[in-house]
Amino acid sequence: MVDKLNTTAVAEAMRRDFLLTLSTGFLYDCLDYAIRKFDGAEFRAKVLSDFSGSLCVDEIHLGHRVVLLASDPVSDNPIACALVSKNDAAHMLRFLRNLKNHGFSPETVISDRSPLYPKTIAEVWSDADHQLCVFHVISEVNDHVLDAVREVRRAIKPKRIKKGRGRPSRRQRARAKKLKEQRDQADRLFRRRHLIVTKNSNLTSQDKSTLTELLELSPELGVLRRFVVDLHELFAVRRSQDQAWKIWRRMRRNRSYLANEHLAKSLEVLRKENMVKLLSYLDHPVSVRSKVRTNNHVERCNRVLRYLEKVRYKWRRRRTIVRHILLQFQNWMKRKEIPAPTAG
Structure with a gap:
C-alpha cells in the first residue's frame, strides 16, 4: 500500500528483489492482517484531538458506488469516509450527522458548488461557515x-476566398497574403x-x-x-x-x-x-487562508483513491473497497509521524 503497487506488482518485486515466490492469496492475507490491526476508535480519537475546526467534504464515484470523504486541510488529516450506493442529500446528511455524533463541530465547512451541501451543512452545523471552493x-x-x-x-x-481561374494579380496576391x-x-x-x-x-x-x-x-x-x-x-x-x-x-x-x-x-x-x-x-488568519479557501485537500485524497482503484481489479466488493481506504488512511497518518530528515 505504501508503494501504491497492486498484488501482481508486489509479487513480481518480491521475486526480483528477494527471490520469494508469493501467491496472490498470501498477499491478500497480509492485507487482511493489516486491516485487523487498524484501530478505528484510536484513529478517530487522534484526528479529533488534532482537529483544526476546518472540514473539507467531497465525494468520489467508484463505478456504481460513491465514497463520501471528509478531511482536515489545516492539520492535514483524513477524517472519515462512507461507502454509499447513491450520491444524494439523504446519504450526505447521514454522513455529516455521524461526524457530528463523533464530536466534530467545525467552524468552517469547505465544499464545491454541488447543491447537496448548503442545506445539509446548515441542518447539521447551523453555526458553521460554509466556504465555497x-x-x-x-x-x-x-x-x-x-x-x-x-x-x-x-x-x-x-x-x-475561393480562388479564381488563372494567375492571381498583384492585388489578389497581397490580399491573400494578408x-x-x-x-x-x-x-x-x-x-x-x-x-x-x-x-x-x-x-x-x-x-x-x-x-x-x-x-x-x-x-x-x-x-x-x-x-x-x-x-x-x-x-x-x-x-x-x-x-x-x-x-x-x-x-x-x-x-x-x-x-x-x-x-x-x-x-x-x-x-x-x-x-x-x-x-x-x-x-x-493569513497563515491558513490558502488551505481553507479551496477543497483541494480532500480532492487530493480522492485522486489517490482513484489511482488505487484503477490498478486493483479486486475493487469490486464493498469489503475490499473499505479495506483499501482505511489502509490508505493508516498509511497517511504513519507518514506524518516519520520525522523529516535533517541535513548532516
Missing part, C-alpha cells in the same frame, strides 16, 4: 472567459488562449510577451484580460473583507464587463449570495 469557481469563470475568447477568434479569422496572416494570428490565439486566463504570477517573461501580442489582436481581449486580473485580485490571500468587497463592487459596475455576454454570466456566478461563502476564508 474558490478554485472551482475560478475554473467555472475561466470557462466563460474562454468562451468569449473563442468568439473573438471566430470574429477575427477571415473566411477563405488574409493568411490574419488566419495565422487567429490560430495562434487558439493555441495560446490559456494565457488570457493565467494568473500574472504564473506567467514567464516569454508568456508575458506573447500575451501582449495577443491582446493587440482585438480590444475585446483586453477587456477579458482585465476581468481575469480583477478576478485574481478579488480572491487574493492577503486581502481584507472590505478590500475584497470593494473590488467586487467595481467589477459589478464595470460597463465593459456587463456588455459582454460571457462576462455577464461570470458575474452571475459571482453574485452576492455566492460571494458571502467564497470570501469566508478571509476571516481566518
